[in-house]
Amino acid sequence: MCAASPNSAGKAHAPILENADAAGPFLFVCEHAAAAIPKRWGDLGLSAEQRAAHIAWDPGALGVARGLAERLNGVLIHAPVSRLVYDCNRAPDMAGAMPAKSEIHDIPGNAALTPEERLARTEAVYLPWVNGLHGLIARRIALGLRPVIITVHSFTPVYFGKPRRVEFGIIHDADASLAAAIHNQARKQTRLNAEMNSPYSAADDVTHTLRLQATPYGLPNAMLEIRNDLIATPEAEAAMADLLAPVLSAALTSLSVHAKAG
């Protein structure tokens, strides 16, 4: 049951769990896994091409996150609804939560949302997501299995007409230790152009999930951003998971060694 939760009008879109009983420490989170827009929100006034583009989801991110969860025996949780309906990595009053514009695209269906419509989307998409993820984390903590939170994203190679050189971004919020360790290992183990806090940083309000779900429990955490032209096919997603799994594993080990030495 959902406590103190008046029944919302309409269906709630629960997050999807994979590998839920995995014994490893990693918990992979994919807020922008899906481009799907449930029928009640129509097409938001967008063309089919727009609804399949990076403004609607993070192409390739779910494939990489799933590949990492398999290789590292981790849990995976992902959101089933397009971020154009509700961006699960944003608080309900952030401009990006139900964006009226994304990059160069106007989103007509989000142009004039009433408070009641914002509430309905929050109840249908955001709350099932955050409470589902929170339950997953709290249950693991109760069992003595403190998880390591890794959110997995992708970004477009060209943004507002400008090409992006960075291939692999590692973003942190209050606790930079795991992100720094991943950056260090990525530079050691791969030829990816890996950068800290690129193409975004916490100052851009992109770390809501980390702030809400990892920081309050003191869990190690980081946000990964992969340029989506590098993960455009299932084979490329698998190759990226092959490349990054040992990076994450070594980063976590180095953190533990450091903590023990300290």
Place this chain on the structure above:
Amino acid sequence: MCAASPNSAGKAHAPILENADAAGPFLFVCEHAAAAIPKRWGDLGLSAEQRAAHIAWDPGALGVARGLAERLNGVLIHAPVSRLVYDCNRAPDMAGAMPAKSEIHDIPGNAALTPEERLARTEAVYLPWVNGLHGLIARRIALGLRPVIITVHSFTPVYFGKPRRVEFGIIHDADASLAAAIHNQARKQTRLNAEMNSPYSAADDVTHTLRLQATPYGLPNAMLEIRNDLIATPEAEAAMADLLAPVLSAALTSLSVHAKAG
């Protein structure tokens, strides 16, 4: 519905909401409102006297919180289960979440909890509480009514045999601004012996609710601690609410004025 939430064995204990549609900005939170121990957990090996004492709940806190909510047109949410079963102001792996000892009292029923028992209590008490409170906050934010989070507690006048001089403690976590404003107004408007971060502070792990529910959304927040001998009758609770309502109101106003001036 509860997303990604496998059915737990046994009933979940939902938080209790009062004044849910209140138009004011204050949201009062009472984690230790109740001494009740649901039947499935028996008496935890404690005497009736112990089960009615401050180790089981915060005597008077609910009455004051309710009085404040009425006077300031705020929302009130409180937990229905004793903190000896699960302390809703603690993460599941904190020692105080299901304490084996509280002050000078051993809690036999908590002495040797298995991970499965810790999980069962987390699912039955903690998760309904945190997700219920979180839903309340997120819904208000979605409607453009960012709440001000005030948690209301009481403390025993004698602890480990030592009398406590402080009468009214104001405790902050990451953002001290509202707590400092309340302290300032309490000294101006009342004769209470008011102290910041007393008899506890965030370093004692007593600010879990603030960290989990207020900080990630950047909401103004503070934790209030009232010495329980000052609120030992319904009349005393009402008198304390009379005293503190204008303190909170003026503190919030001073914060807004300061923010505008800054």
